Amino acid sequence: MDERAYDVVVVGAGPTGENVADRVKRGGLSVAVVEKELVGGECSYWACIPSKALLRPAAALDAARGVAGARQAVTGVLDAGEVLRRRDGFVSGRVDTGQVDWLRGAGIDLVRGRGRLTGPRRVEVEDPTGARTVLTARHAVALCTGSVPVLPDIAGLAETRPWTSREATEAEKVPESLVVIGGGVVACELAWAWRSLGARVRLLVRGERLLARNEPFAGEHVRRAMEEAGLDVVTRAEVREAVRDDAGQVTVGYTTPEGEASVTAAQLLVATGRRPATGGVGLETVGLDPSAPIEVGDDCRVDGVEGGWLYAVGDVNGRALLTHMGKYQARACGDAIAARARGEAADPAPWSRWSATADHRAVPQVVFTEPEVAAVGLTEEAARAAGMDVRAVDYDLGSVAGATLYADGYRGHARMVVDERRRVVVGCTLVGPGVGELIHAATVAVVGEVPLERLWHAVPSFPTVSEVWLRLLETYGL
Numbered sequence: 001m002d003e004r005a006y007d008v009v010v011v012g013a014g015p016t017g018e019n020v021a022d023r024v025k026r027g028g029l030s031v032a033v034v035e036k037e038l039v040g041g042e043c044s045y046w047a048c049i050p051s052k053a054l055l056r057p058a059a060a061l062d063a064a065r066g067v068a069g070a071r072q073a074v075t076g077v078l079d080a081g082e083v084l085r086r087r088d089g090f091v092s093g094r095v096d097t098g099q100v101d102w103l104r105g106a107g108i109d110l111v112r113g114r115g116r117l118t119g120p121r122r123v124e125v126e127d128p129t130g131a132r133t134v135l136t137a138r139h140a141v142a143l144c145t146g147s148v149p150v151l152p153d154i155a156g157l158a159e160t161r162p163w164t165s166r167e168a169t170e171a172e173k174v175p176e177s178l179v180v181i182g183g184g185v186v187a188c189e190l191a192w193a194w195r196s197l198g199a200r201v202r203l204l205v206r207g208e209r210l211l212a213r214n215e216p217f218a219g220e221h222v223r224r225a226m227e228e229a230g231l232d233v234v235t236r237a238e239v240r241e242a243v244r245d246d247a248g249q250v251t252v253g254y255t256t257p258e259g260e261a262s263v264t265a266a267q268l269l270v271a272t273g274r275r276p277a278t279g280g281v282g283l284e285t286v287g288l289d290p291s292a293p294i295e296v297g298d299d300c301r302v303d304g305v306e307g308g309w310l311y312a313v314g315d316v317n318g319r320a321l322l323t324h325m326g327k328y329q330a331r332a333c334g335d336a337i338a339a340r341a342r343g344e345a346a347d348p349a350p351w352s353r354w355s356a357t358a359d360h361r362a363v364p365q366v367v368f369t370e371p372e373v374a375a376v377g378l379t380e381e382a383a384r385a386a387g388m389d390v391r392a393v394d395y396d397l398g399s400v401a402g403a404t405l406y407a408d409g410y411r412g413h414a415r416m417v418v419d420e421r422r423r424v425v426v427g428c429t430l431v432g433p434g435v436g437e438l439i440h441a442a443t444v445a446v447v448g449e450v451p452l453e454r455l456w457h458a459v460p461s462f463p464t465v466s467e468v469w470l471r472l473l474e475t476y477g478l
């Protein structure tokens, strides 16, 4: 068996693994990345990139339709074939040559195959032909294996061969109709995308509202827009069973407080969450329980491993399932590995460069529905649950001058959550067309713990939608 030694071995070449490898290489260490599928990971080929490519044309069309004068120039509907072709361009035919070239250029070795820990600092890789290579790591192994979709235990569901986010982002044809189980980000974005391309869509949501992790008004705005677009949203729906008939149609039976109901469609998408991809990675060979979540510190070093050489970074540690947060963790972790290899302690104290501190209080996220939902930090409810004395300040985004210019009849809402003891912003949620590009200002305020009195001097330009900051501060009482 081929055996090679490196300073660092990274398992998984998604955005997280690529960034860990990049940082340790910049830190002067040799590094190999193991990848079983495509360099670039889920994000590049079946998640962020193709889903946003599917959603962007509808947003562009809505933007034009929202402005008198431009509206009259838009007389047709989306060209679904062109949208799918554009999406295909972004995933490069699911060939990873470009990303492999980047790895090579950065001096990072790629080992294709499935990686598995077989003991301390040891990773065995099996390639598709069955050939095995052993990689040993002088300093660290970083598991960056991502996450996999969860299929709930519903009678008949697996036999219907439902779409997960993979099939829903790579489909080559618009289904005539689609049932979606779930009310989170994947469900909302992909329901919206396929509706915009012409599918009849029904969303079956178990809870009371869409996007339940966000401020309640976020889901309410999105639901209203969906219903206006002819998308059917059923809340408090408990799915009982699913069956696909000989003609290929899927029927899903569900129960609501009003009674039993069913829906038949050409396709079914299950979007009920994701779990860390820890299956078969050999955690038991290094003394960890493979059925338990991997516990890590803020430098992503795994707790309970003798010698402290194992790290778990990105989706696999379950801290914040977002590409930008995986990359952020990768920068902290990669720099910590490189510093420790130089003999430095690299203490992951809060806000040090070796700590992913923002994971706890300042995770930004944009949901690319129409309206968009952009949020960072804590919701009012989460802040109260954390024991903070907070005040939520609300403002109708549609009455900001910049918003009225941006779109006729602009509808949106903003909430700023203020920690009253420290008089700093701990959370912000914006809902409305184009708000995704506004959220970074809030992220800076939250991470910087900027006192409101100083924030007052951050003057937003007139007439931009960002003037909502002035209005929020005035509403607060400044």
Ligand SMILES: Cc1cc2nc3c(=O)[nH]c(=O)nc-3n(C[C@H](O)[C@H](O)[C@H](O)COP(=O)(O)OP(=O)(O)OC[C@H]3O[C@@H](n4cnc5c(N)ncnc54)[C@H](O)[C@@H]3O)c2cc1C
Binding pocket: 011, 012, 013, 014, 015, 016, 017, 034, 035, 036, 037, 038, 039, 040, 041, 042, 043, 044, 046, 047, 048, 049, 051, 052, 113, 114, 115, 116, 144, 145, 146, 147, 165, 169, 186, 277, 280, 281, 313, 314, 315, 316, 320, 321, 322, 323, 324, 325, 326
């Ligand atoms: C539909 C959808 C849309 C999304 N949209 C967004 C978005 O707009 N913005 C955002 O920030 N996040 C988004 N996300 C989340 C984002 O995709 C993930 O947070 C991100 O991909 C995590 O990166 P990662 O590198 O940790 O894992 P992944 O991207 O999953 O990469 C893990 C890699 O490890 C490889 N691997 C796994 N096991 C092994 C093994 N044993 N050996 C070798 N290789 C292995 C896999 O093949 C894969 O390439 C979306 C997710 C979904 C499902």
Ligand SMILES: NC(=O)c1ccc[n+]([C@@H]2O[C@H](COP(=O)([O-])OP(=O)(O)OC[C@H]3O[C@@H](n4cnc5c(N)ncnc54)[C@H](O)[C@@H]3O)[C@@H](O)[C@H]2O)c1
Binding pocket: 152, 153, 181, 182, 183, 184, 185, 186, 187, 189, 205, 206, 207, 211, 212, 239, 271, 272, 273, 274, 320, 321, 322, 365, 366, 367, 368
């Ligand atoms: N734009 C973005 O940033 C973006 C886009 C897509 C995905 N993501 C990330 O991917 C991750 C996964 O997204 P997701 O939407 O799959 O997960 P999620 O956890 O956000 O939502 C899961 C949904 O499924 C429902 N659900 C769970 N079990 C169910 C069951 N048995 N029956 C019916 N409904 C059930 C939940 O109530 C919830 O509505 C998220 O953490 C998100 O951060 C991000």
